[in-house]
Amino acid sequence: MGVMPCSKEGCTTILCDRYSTEFGYICSDCYEELKQFLACKYSSTQNLENLVTTFLETPHKAQYDVQDLVEGFVEGTFINYIEDDL
Numbered sequence: 825m826g827v828m829p830c831s832k833e834g835c836t837t838i839l840c841d842r843y844s845t846e847f848g849y850i851c852s853d854c855y856e857e858l859k860q861f862l863a864c865k866y867s868s869t870q871n872l873e874n875l876v877t878t879f880l881e882t883p884h885k886a887q888y889d890v891q892d893l894v895e896g897f898v899e900g901t902f903i904n905y906i907e908d909d910l
Contacts, residue, residue: 830854834884
C-alpha cells in the first residue's frame with residue numbers, strides 16, 4: 825500500500841493499494857465504488873476509459889447506491905401521467 829492520494833475527486837484517502845498508469849492511484853473504497861459505477865453505467869456503445877474518467881471527475885461519495893440510481897432514472901423516465909394530471 826503506497827502513501828499516495830486517491831485520484832477520485834473529493835476523496836481524502838492517501839493510502840492507496842491500486843495504481844493505473846493511465847488514471848493514477850485509487851483507494852479500495854473508491855475501487856469498489858468504481859466497479860459498481862461501471863456495472864450500472866456500461867453499455868456496449870460506451871468506452872470504459874471514458875466512464876472511468878467520468879467516475880474519477882465526479883465528487884466522492886462514500887457508497888455508490890445502484891438501487892437509488894436505478895430508481896431515480898426509472899421514476900424520471902417513466903412519469904406517472906395519471907398522478908401528474910391530478
